[in-house]
Amino acid sequence: MFDILMYLFENYIHSDVEVMVDHEELTSELTRAGFRRDEISKALGWLEGLAELQDSDRHPYLVRSDAVSTRVYTAEEAQQLDAECRGFLMFLENIQVLDMETREMVVDRVMELDMESIELEDLKWVILMVLFNVPGREGAYSQMEDLVFEVNEGFLH
Known part of the structure; x- marks a missing residue:
């Protein structure tokens, strides 16, 4: 899962490339890059959890x-x-x-x-x-x- 997070950070976020929000398209891209679907799902969940941390009510x-x-x-x-x-x-x-x-x-x-x-x-x-x-x-x-x-x-x- 960490490898996927690094891949996303280096290829999308850190390089100022527009981040894709379509999970299916992103999952397909990561699958083509050689990552397993279960690990992709965990990594996307991790990123969603990071976004949720912005909400101090939760x-x-x-x-x-x-x-x-x-x-x-x-x-x-x-x-x-x-x-x-x-x-x-x-x-x-x-x-x-x-x-x-x-x-x-x-x-x-x-x-x-x-x-x-x-x-x-x-x-x-x-x-x-x-x-x-x-x-x-x-x-x-x-x-x-x-x-x-x-x-x-x-x-x-």
């Missing part, structure tokens, strides 16, 4: 709060997101790429992936997908994009 835990708090992960979340991933999420909050709301959206989408655990590089792509879909977070998306595509060339002397 997800009251996403309502913004000015309170300073620490995120405590459930055992299931900690299994899915290892210490490196959780640390990266905290880092992104500290540099204000993520806020409480977008962090929760990321955790929600990670938990809906069909994966036993997630690697840091995959988490970065999930964060990009979430930020891309949140109105008003263009600056955060741009910052995250720089972090994803950053080439570490070593230390300058």
Whole structure:
């Protein structure tokens, strides 16, 4: 399923190509690209779930709060997101790429992936997908994009 999400993000969303909204046409395109229908269905459901997270009436835990708090992960979340991933999420909050709301959206989408655990590089792509879909977070998306595509060339002397 994650491969399909990456394919869609790279070929439609990230490349500024107009996104097809017809599920049948999109399913046919993905089938021709070699993906299985059951995985396509899961990926499209994942994207619909991402769109639904915009509705704070359906997800009251996403309502913004000015309170300073620490995120405590459930055992299931900690299994899915290892210490490196959780640390990266905290880092992104500290540099204000993520806020409480977008962090929760990321955790929600990670938990809906069909994966036993997630690697840091995959988490970065999930964060990009979430930020891309949140109105008003263009600056955060741009910052995250720089972090994803950053080439570490070593230390300058």
